Amino acid sequence: MLAHEEQDTASAETTVQTGGIAADRLRSIIERVERLEEERKALAGDIKDIFSEAKSAGFDVKIIKQILKLRKIEPAQVEEQETLLDIYRRALGM
Secondary structure, three states: OOHHHHHHHHHHHHHHEEOOEEHHHHHHHHHHHHHHHHHHHHHHHHHHHHHHHHHHOOOOHHHHHHHHHHHOOOHHHHHHHHHHHHHHHHHOOO
């Protein structure tokens, strides 16, 4: 084995396997999650800005958030929830 091959093999073993863990793979995963968390933080800031814009335009942000939740649900489930809400309201005399 040539000297540079021995060095490459030795360095690959220490960077790839440390205590039975693929260190490079672990580092890659952690760094990817960190980048996504940074992006999520930036997106959360953008969403907050949009809600501020909506509020300044006279919209009720609480209602907008409810609509966003409803849009994620299947139409049949929304109808079922609204029916139950109506039944409960009538039962309470509202």
